[in-house]
Amino acid sequence: MLSKRNPQLNKNGELIHLLSIEGLPRAVVSHILDTASTFLSVNDREVKKVPLLRGKSLFNLFFENSTRTRTTFEIAAKRLSADVINLDIAKSSASKGESLLDTIANLSAMQADMFVVRHSESGAPYLIAQHCAPHVHVVNAGDGRHAHPTQGLLDMYTIRHFKKDFTQLSVAIVGDIVHSRVARSDIHALTTLGVPDIRAVGPKTLVPGDLAQMGVRVCHNMEEGIRGADVIIMLRLQNERMSGGMLPSAGEYFKSYGLTPEKLALAKPDCIVMHPGPINRGVEIDSAVADGSHSVILPQVTFGIAVRMAVMSIIAGNEA
Amino acid sequence: MLSKRNPQLNKNGELIHLLSIEGLPRAVVSHILDTASTFLSVNDREVKKVPLLRGKSLFNLFFENSTRTRTTFEIAAKRLSADVINLDIAKSSASKGESLLDTIANLSAMQADMFVVRHSESGAPYLIAQHCAPHVHVVNAGDGRHAHPTQGLLDMYTIRHFKKDFTQLSVAIVGDIVHSRVARSDIHALTTLGVPDIRAVGPKTLVPGDLAQMGVRVCHNMEEGIRGADVIIMLRLQNERMSGGMLPSAGEYFKSYGLTPEKLALAKPDCIVMHPGPINRGVEIDSAVADGSHSVILPQVTFGIAVRMAVMSIIAGNEA
Amino acid sequence: MLSKRNPQLNKNGELIHLLSIEGLPRAVVSHILDTASTFLSVNDREVKKVPLLRGKSLFNLFFENSTRTRTTFEIAAKRLSADVINLDIAKSSASKGESLLDTIANLSAMQADMFVVRHSESGAPYLIAQHCAPHVHVVNAGDGRHAHPTQGLLDMYTIRHFKKDFTQLSVAIVGDIVHSRVARSDIHALTTLGVPDIRAVGPKTLVPGDLAQMGVRVCHNMEEGIRGADVIIMLRLQNERMSGGMLPSAGEYFKSYGLTPEKLALAKPDCIVMHPGPINRGVEIDSAVADGSHSVILPQVTFGIAVRMAVMSIIAGNEA
Known part of the structure; x- marks a missing residue:
């Protein structure tokens, strides 16, 4: 079964995390592109907001700094009406010696709905997706040399x-x-x-x-x-x-x-x-x-x- | 009268600032815990927002850095629909030689509704509560060795x-x-x-x-x-x-x-x-x-x- | 025609950017002050928000650091219900060697609606206003010794x-x-x-x-x-x-x-x-x-x- 081999998909083959394009079925990729097409018109409207993520908390976890990429996610999330929390993660818990997984467990406990993760280590977003609470979704915003x-x-x-x-x-x-x-x-x-x-x-x-x-x-x-x-x-x-x-x-x-x-x-x-x-x-x-x-x-x-x-x-x- | 001895309470004995648990009547503490219980269910809902602080401006004034604690206040405020302003206060006016009280007076004049204050000096949130405009509420997010x-x-x-x-x-x-x-x-x-x-x-x-x-x-x-x-x-x-x-x-x-x-x-x-x-x-x-x-x-x-x-x-x- | 000499005004003489007070007709200045008067009462209300900029994305582009001024724009924009994106621009693309105009072109392409610009070089907001997409409005938040x-x-x-x-x-x-x-x-x-x-x-x-x-x-x-x-x-x-x-x-x-x-x-x-x-x-x-x-x-x-x-x-x- 695909879901066993690909942690991005649930048992119905639906996308629950976006970690890599490798292993994504063509139908899933096409569905994303089709959906994006509908949002492109939202961005042209006078009021560029839709309430799809209203009340959801999205955390930008940029272990590797990238103002531009973080900004694109922040804009996208705000246009979906999400609450966006930018964590200056390099300055934060990491410096207090906390492990990545403890940081993630803590943020999950704040009832986060989504983590957007950039990390210099390839595979870090996979590790996070494997260990975070089931209600949390992970988007890879670039990990090492691996994927974007x-x-x-x-x-x-x-x-x-x-x-x-x-x-x-x-x-x-x-x-x-x-x-x-x-x-x-x-x-x-x-x-x-x-x-x-x-x-x-x-x-x-x-x-x-x-x-x-x-x-x-x-x-x-x-x-x-x-x-x-x-x-x-x-x-x-x-x-x-x-x-x-x-x-x-x-x-x-x-x-x-x-x-x-x-x-x-x-x-x-x-x-x-x-x-x-x-x-x-x-x-x-x-x-x-x-x-x-x-x-x-x-x-x-x-x-x-x-x-x-x-x-x-x-x-x-x-x-x- | 309690209100004379405890700057956290108004003349009706109601909580207007949270500076320390010391001196809070048991009824006030219990009321906070009872209220929290109702919000816990908000956090489990699909849309985790209530409009209680809509249009209110909350300022996170972290004179001492703490990404984690700041984040919990930011999430809590956004779930109450407040507007949250994070001030990187260490980089800001302090470096221009402005006094704490001048900074506070200025932020009050921006019609802030609430200051969440962390400071390395014990008592700083009290000082702020004493000097800020009457419409501003202060929450102590940790002061020196004094209180959290x-x-x-x-x-x-x-x-x-x-x-x-x-x-x-x-x-x-x-x-x-x-x-x-x-x-x-x-x-x-x-x-x-x-x-x-x-x-x-x-x-x-x-x-x-x-x-x-x-x-x-x-x-x-x-x-x-x-x-x-x-x-x-x-x-x-x-x-x-x-x-x-x-x-x-x-x-x-x-x-x-x-x-x-x-x-x-x-x-x-x-x-x-x-x-x-x-x-x-x-x-x-x-x-x-x-x-x-x-x-x-x-x-x-x-x-x-x-x-x-x-x-x-x-x-x-x-x-x- | 005024609009040829003053890039702040459209061909109807209406304000589209605020770059300098120099050259603004008295009627435009008075209109701003009259409008501000109506907003002053908004700030006294229980809910200090109006939906005038709902769904608009405002970017704070502070090439020169000023927490206080940035904060006033952030509050003003949030009270108008805009989405505010604070760019730590000094840390960002500039350090990757990107030119000011390439940065601006990129941010415009994210369908920004407004740039609030502070820059140590006199004239930088003019340059940005001249080169950004027609749907973007520019506010000068201080440029060199020139204008505020x-x-x-x-x-x-x-x-x-x-x-x-x-x-x-x-x-x-x-x-x-x-x-x-x-x-x-x-x-x-x-x-x-x-x-x-x-x-x-x-x-x-x-x-x-x-x-x-x-x-x-x-x-x-x-x-x-x-x-x-x-x-x-x-x-x-x-x-x-x-x-x-x-x-x-x-x-x-x-x-x-x-x-x-x-x-x-x-x-x-x-x-x-x-x-x-x-x-x-x-x-x-x-x-x-x-x-x-x-x-x-x-x-x-x-x-x-x-x-x-x-x-x-x-x-x-x-x-x-």
């Missing part, structure tokens, strides 16, 4: 919005694949949704060789990697990669793997360019591309709110 | 929930009594509610000799202190006590005063074990006890939300 | 409340005029509202000579500057001015420019004393004056909430 499922889902929403059909697409993911939880979540989602041609593009130090077994084509040459692509997903280059000796310099990287109008011309004429943000102009992407007509980077942000509203409202409606 | 009245009240709620009648109980408070505002608040509350046998248990360096005049029996021997107890309240051992030379080591402390299953066997068979959290496993309490069937540590957290809702709704309803 | 328009407006509200008619008044602004965005905003507002006698009082190092062209009389002598004044606006002396060699010492400054009861006796008998806070007792103002019967410093704070509610509700109701 709401980013993966908003990327899928974006692709579906602009391309409609997944089953004919070529998608290139470019950059620091090895350290990227976004890339991992995107690859799982694209595979689940039936994308036939997924390419991982970047230097050998940043693109793992074992991606082939995930059905991904590895390209160390940028021009080859994006040729004929319908979708290009650029990844953010972390500065620490360059100081860590894995890369020569930002300038060298940009020359080989930065997305310029010239390189973009190799892709399909109606190719869309995505990026999880924040972008490094002149490092992984040229300003002319970031601000150009192929870029859908800002629509990704807008869709991200609706996708997070969809995830939260779906899991809150299902019982463990 | 909502913790005391939630401890009483917990005891009443599990033991019903206070007048037949033996209650042992174990640990660092001398530095503990929780212990002081608990002792006042237990006395007010008619508990006949209160014991303060710990090493001589941590248990003051003058407790006898408060009607408390001092025990420097743990086994003697908890024998036959109905309730054991374990206190958190602050790490700084050990580095400060007041104690030999965590291991030595645990050997003498840590609550293990073996020691717990000396108490009544239906004894409950409490702790204000966060717990130090293996320092003041063994994991087998913290997670065992006698432990009511997590119910304390749940009751704490209801008790804080009760305190806030009661004082907001009474005029100075 | 809501402070200016609440000062005008205060003067109008106590003095009724602007056209007969003598107003003295005392202190560090050169570094003060409050002084600049006050001077523009007083001029717009027809105050015939505006005086800038302070030492030569702190009072610019070119104020004369703004229709302001410069006085380096305090006694002369406040003689016969109806209104005295004291400015806060920043500590860094004294360490920077621009002033001898706090004691010397107080002797020359501190407002004492003796100096105040030179003003009109019904003179009001204002200060934007936080006050430095014994530096720019004597405690006897700050706490005395002429002081309207705390009413300024109360009026400030109503004025901010007025500004936000007016701009949110007008389309770009």
